[in-house]
Amino acid sequence: MSSRFKPALVLVDVQEDFCPPNGSLAVQGGRDIVPLLNELLDRPFAIKVATKDFHPPDHISFASNHDAPNNKPFESTITIANPLNPSETQETRLWPDHCVQGTKGAELLPELNVTKVHEIVEKGQDTRVEMYSAFADPFKSPCVSKSRLAKLLHDAEITDVFVAGLAADYCVRYTALDAAREGFKTRVIGEATRAVDPSSMDSVLKEYDEAGVTVIEKDDESLSW
Template sequence: MTFKPALVVVDVQEDFCPPNGSLAVQGGRDIVPTVNELLSLPFPVKIATKDFHPQDHISFASNHPPPNNKPFESMITITNPLNLEETQETRLWPDHCVQGTKGSELLPELDIGKFQHIVEKGQDRRVEMYSAFADPFTNPNISRSNLAQILRDASVTDVYIAGLAADYCVKFTALDARKEGFNTWVVGEATKPVDASALEDVYKEYSKVGVTLIGKEDEAIQKVKAYS
């Protein structure tokens, strides 16, 4: 297939950024100039994703009884509602990106007008969904977005990923993009992690499956600049 790149900007939302985000990633707002630089390139497909949770979402610590309901600390086991044999361990978080709240909005300093699509995720209260493609259950999936469909309908070959957070939603979106069969590139300077010490393991996972970490001057970006 002829090279056709897409840019996917993951969850650059108020709740993931200082100064007021309930789940603010340190330096989260600082990536915006780099993301806007990427948005100015001739990617034929540009997509923003948003965490977009109902108030009773399973990942919110506030929806669980004490003592195992400490945001950032407590872990819970989620069972696939359609297959009780399949379970996932997940961390609990403060309430964040609740539908209809200021915290769920994309940052106003983003060049929002350049996105052709906004993909919302995490809407099923029963499952965590870090990846912008689907929840982590596979047998079967409970919640799938239309992201893979948008990319396939546009005959995209290569997915370039930026956004928040590098060790959660960016990571799982990149791993799933690769699983869906796309060449996958993560633009390092256009991401920030919740926990910087986790990045080494994230990058090991990338190299295992063939996701490539790049810089904004990388050859893979030059290829986009030359796209017409």
């Protein structure tokens, strides 16, 4: 352990729409991680953050907002141009309507011990861009939409970020990669995540390795510090 260690816990999108039995974008086993997340919340992290997808009903990632035939949830993809710089584009998958503001699907799971959470950070409110990461949308020239997460962590002088939640291959993945870009030593607690497509995790782990993100187990020494 370094001489200076001030860790944050970031629980990504542990929401009704991402979990069985009724979630519109349910991740298999999504609810099963909550006991471990509650154990993590019992630990004395300097800051404990829960993030939420919080979409307007006309969000660009919803298949229902696009014309046939390119509007099949999970199957169709679209190219999104940066609204501030049309020469920069991103390809994204279309999803069922999920985590719409003001709906039950956007709520954090009731079994998650939210009383131990210090901050709730909402993301994905800009209808024009996809935003898997809890930090910002993927556009760089310039970024279109940022949450308050980076400022929150930097203002608290956080050194290390521990990431868990849903889903391992989308919002957890991009949150962890952005945490590393922000300069935090970043660890993903593997057992405290679940993936939309488990077969994609090999490529995710390769990205982590290249970015310096570490995947740890729940009994990793760093969690005892």
